[in-house]
Amino acid sequence: MAHAVTAPPGTGGGERAAALAVRGLAKTYPGGRRALAGVDFEVAAGEVFALLGPNGAGKSTTMRILTTLSRPDAGTATIGGVDVVREPQKARRLIGYVAQRSGVDASGTGRENLTLQGRLHGLSGRTLAARVDALLETVGLTEIADRGTREYSGGTRRKLDIAMGLVHEPRVLFLDEPTTGLDPEVRAEIWEHITGLAGAGALTILLTTHYLEEADRLAGRVAILDRGTIVAQGTPAELKGDLRGDAIHVEVLDPAAAEPARRVLAGLARVREVTVDGVTVRALVEDAAGAVPLVLAALTERGVTASSVAVARPSLDDVYLHYAGRSAKEERA
Amino acid sequence: MSTIASQSWFMTARLLRGTVREPLFLIIGLVQPAIWLLIFGQLFYRVTDLQGFGDGRPYLDYLTPGVVVMMALTRGAWSGGNVLEELDHGVLDRFLVSPVSRAALIAGHLCQQAITIMAQAVLVLGLALAMGARFAGGPVGALVLLLAAILMVLAVGSLSMSFALVIRRSQSLTAVIQFVLLPLVFLSSAFMDQSLAAGWIRTIARFNPIDWAVLAGRSALAEHPDWQLIGTRLLWLAVLAALCALVAVRSFRSYQRSL
Numbered sequence A: 001m002a003h004a005v006t007a008p009p010g011t012g013g014g015e016r017a018a019a020l021a022v023r024g025l026a027k028t029y030p031g032g033r034r035a036l037a038g039v040d041f042e043v044a045a046g047e048v049f050a051l052l053g054p055n056g057a058g059k060s061t062t063m064r065i066l067t068t069l070s071r072p073d074a075g076t077a078t079i080g081g082v083d084v085v086r087e088p089q090k091a092r093r094l095i096g097y098v099a100q101r102s103g104v105d106a107s108g109t110g111r112e113n114l115t116l117q118g119r120l121h122g123l124s125g126r127t128l129a130a131r132v133d134a135l136l137e138t139v140g141l142t143e144i145a146d147r148g149t150r151e152y153s154g155g156t157r158r159k160l161d162i163a164m165g166l167v168h169e170p171r172v173l174f175l176d177e178p179t180t181g182l183d184p185e186v187r188a189e190i191w192e193h194i195t196g197l198a199g200a201g202a203l204t205i206l207l208t209t210h211y212l213e214e215a216d217r218l219a220g221r222v223a224i225l226d227r228g229t230i231v232a233q234g235t236p237a238e239l240k241g242d243l244r245g246d247a248i249h250v251e252v253l254d255p256a257a258a259e260p261a262r263r264v265l266a267g268l269a270r271v272r273e274v275t276v277d278g279v280t281v282r283a284l285v286e287d288a289a290g291a292v293p294l295v296l297a298a299l300t301e302r303g304v305t306a307s308s309v310a311v312a313r314p315s316l317d318d319v320y321l322h323y324a325g326r327s328a329k330e331e332r333a
Numbered sequence B: 001m002s003t004i005a006s007q008s009w010f011m012t013a014r015l016l017r018g019t020v021r022e023p024l025f026l027i028i029g030l031v032q033p034a035i036w037l038l039i040f041g042q043l044f045y046r047v048t049d050l051q052g053f054g055d056g057r058p059y060l061d062y063l064t065p066g067v068v069v070m071m072a073l074t075r076g077a078w079s080g081g082n083v084l085e086e087l088d089h090g091v092l093d094r095f096l097v098s099p100v101s102r103a104a105l106i107a108g109h110l111c112q113q114a115i116t117i118m119a120q121a122v123l124v125l126g127l128a129l130a131m132g133a134r135f136a137g138g139p140v141g142a143l144v145l146l147l148a149a150i151l152m153v154l155a156v157g158s159l160s161m162s163f164a165l166v167i168r169r170s171q172s173l174t175a176v177i178q179f180v181l182l183p184l185v186f187l188s189s190a191f192m193d194q195s196l197a198a199g200w201i202r203t204i205a206r207f208n209p210i211d212w213a214v215l216a217g218r219s220a221l222a223e224h225p226d227w228q229l230i231g232t233r234l235l236w237l238a239v240l241a242a243l244c245a246l247v248a249v250r251s252f253r254s255y256q257r258s259l
Ligand SMILES: Nc1ncnc2c1ncn2[C@@H]1O[C@H](COP(=O)(O)OP(=O)(O)O)[C@@H](O)[C@H]1O
Pocket: A029, A030, A031, A033, A034, A035, A053, A054, A055, A056, A057, A058, A059, A060, A061, A062, B259
């Protein structure tokens, strides 16, 4: 194959080269909307990296720049040493892209969509046919491969999208919100596929999501993107560890009681970052075990009835809250 | 080069497949000219009695090239809609992340339009024959008309795609088409002999590519074609189509830069 994924220039040497290096990436859309304000991160070969952030944070913009669809105003991005702005054609051979909205052509069948994508990458003949068959099998579409994609469900179309991103055996796969809007079962299935791809070791994956659970499950490292800047990055464990202490979750019965409960917690010493999310009030405390009786006593004193008080290690949600200043669920609402 | 050619063909084949699977647009594109032939043919068949109209052929013979060219015009004009759909559905992005030649993406659309307009033109010519039209120019004349229609669809299709890529709003496209198309047709000899039109219309018609295509096709189908007229008009149309295709490629670049 002419476009077989061979080592691009600049990746020689023994050490593990960054599959993806992003420096100072900035982008303002025509019309003055600033989407990225200097984003830096690096992804090592074989790593799964998640960009986590609310709607409008700039996740898709980052993806579109890295996949050569959009141009940055400033900064550089290289894929295996290939600059995406200066050598876009070269970069395109190294990457697979699953866009936020599906790129499936409704007038074709699944197999036709997949085959065309392979052809555009210069594959042909038996190599292509074999790869198409194998990919259809992998994502479980063999049976409906020759049906029109108009009949496909959202989840099926997503699997086809992923197969299309993989048909030319890219080095780096970009997945922009791969499971948004899908049923939990389908989401779990797609997670399994992604885990499988990552497990093979050769593929580097950059995915964006606003599901904290997704980032936690799939990614080795996570960056939290908020309003065009990365506010934190590290492994999920590191990010959680950055938050001193434990998380305490107080649930009240009546949503109207949530605000009084928040005020009670905020008034206590050594309780930080108190937020309300529906009937749940969250906070971080130094010593959760010691804090629970105090919290209960204070609530009772003010006449607020809690249905439960739970203590947990901080979740990625707490991390998110800490850095982005708002809850991810709040964002989605 | 051969890569661009084969890539263009993959894109063409994809679009043709869509056309064949959903022939509604093709059918609508054929019903319209059939209606024009029927209504205009019946409504105006006596205009040939006017002194100075045409070359003595029946009105249906006169009208047919006009209807074919108008069909090409309409087909080309709406082609921007297909590009908008690709754009809206993320299909274009999926092509753009591959190393496919950008020219092939445009060429695919143009080839598909050329092929479908050929099929449609052959059907309309057949229908006209069935209705009693006679074309002394024979198959060669028909080929000239086909060529004129293809050049027309390439020129107008390129402009329509450019418009779609730059403006990116289907309502605007519709508005422009409705505002521009019909007046331009009537400012040509598609339905009416220009020697019977007002002076200013005649002046405009001389620069109207629709008129070039109609004149070339009509003359080629006559008993004694005026090859000089045919040659010059086809040449102008070819130059125009090439210029418009360049505009389309430029618009494509500007679309990509705007993202
Ligand atoms: N094509 C565009 N033109 C203008 N503004 C845009 C465009 N695409 C995105 N934006 C804006 O840029 C910001 C970042 O968007 P995006 O990268 O899509 O965020 P995310 O994917 O994290 O939701 C948003 O404020 C969005 O409205």
